[in-house]
Amino acid sequence: MRKNLKVFWFHFKGHLQRTFEYRLSLVLWILNGFIGPFMALAVWVTVSKEGNLPLSGSELVTYFLSTILVIRLTQSWSLESIGRRIKSGAFSQYLLRPSPYFLNDLANNLSTKLFRLLTLLPFFWLFFLIFRLQIEIELFKERFFLFLLASILGFLINYFFQNAIALLAFWTTEIRGIYHLFEMILGFFGGSVIPIVMMPHSLKNLMIVLPFRFLISFPIETFLGNLQTDIRVGFLIGLGWLVFSLAIWWILFKKGIKKYSAVEA
């Protein structure tokens, strides 16, 4: 365990230095993340002028600004990197190492996330000034910790689901397509376009039991304190999905390496 942590730390440092190398892609990444939420925000604000919605104008602004941050918090880049390694045969060298294959990738994810989120924060300060939002961010209060916990849970669910899909590359060339499908359903059930309180009753119930809510909606709900379910129930369902994704990932990994005979062997 201690050895693995050390290996992780070395990878982490290495990847962190590499993120500094690609500054332009950092800027593009930041801008890209703004488009979807702002579009959804404009639509819902227009709607809120017509009918009476369960969320007020400033609540809508807060919600969609938070999605920018939370989508980035739970984001993972594993599918691309691991899928590519399996297809090209470069996966072999990660299997041969005396530490788990995903340590390098996890370090990459976390270091990139850390650096990029730090660059994102000033923008948020700007938004809060522009929209004159008055949210008391109660740092180091209970709600803030729950938010962090929910985000970490969301990231882990996403991370292991993506790893599981990436491992499908042992059998099929379709992993990008499968992931597109995942993203599409995430876009609908995650809460990035339709907040959960706007959903009609039956779809709301579906959204509560599906894993997609934990990537976007659930952390925001804990932060803003307008949970649709009891918070313990929410965390329990989330933990259930985490265990499920871990199990699938583990089974696919065990079966996959038996099947694997590196492409460029």
Next chain:
Amino acid sequence: MKRYLKVLFLQARATFLSTLEYRVSYFFRVFRIMLSIGLIFLTLEILFLKTKTLGIWNKSEVFLIFGVYQFVSSFVDFFCGDSLSEIPSLVRQGDLDIILLKPLDSQFLISFRETHPGNLYRIFASFVVFSYAASSLSEAIPLGRFLLGALFVGAAILIFYSLLLLIASASFFVLEESLSELFENFLSVSKYPTDIFPRGLRILLTVIPIVFLVTIPSSVILGKFLPVYLLGFPVAGCLFYFSRRCFLNALKNYTSAGG
């Protein structure tokens, strides 16, 4: 001209044959196209549970706008596929050199290198959405107005292509796939009528002529024609000329990956 059509046809056939090789992936893609349209449909339905109008547009009109968006974007995708957004990898791997050596117009060869025949389903689906929306309008669309609208859709397709070409020219210097990704994401803003956005953004969407892509053609079809919309045609022409200049200029500055 005939030669170009023939090459276009051959390139389309080549991509079509290579997609047929992966049949599972082909059907899977068709399924995804249908699902994505279905989900947007559902999203709009949920939106209109809460309201009767989106700005100045009612439900049928918003669906019609969505149909026009689907048509314009899938039409361009049908012919261009990922050809333009893949320029950075063409440059990095040196494949661009082979294309430049061929005795046909380079812009033509690069733009239509990889067509997406699967988008035929999206074009078809856009007709379905369009006719569904048109039939639920309170009055039928007269033929003359529809044809005028079709002209505007033509201009919109030219503008869409020119914008993609402009970004492709920029990507020669940046060599970063995420640039096209960002821009395509930005273009998807056009699936909503531009008048729902705040004033600053609306001005931006008029300067980068995104308003001509979907909102104006739809307005014309819906009988909200204004003489100022006719600017769309010179804008399309100028933008095409300008983007071609930029693209050729970028090619002139290109020195092979190893150079």
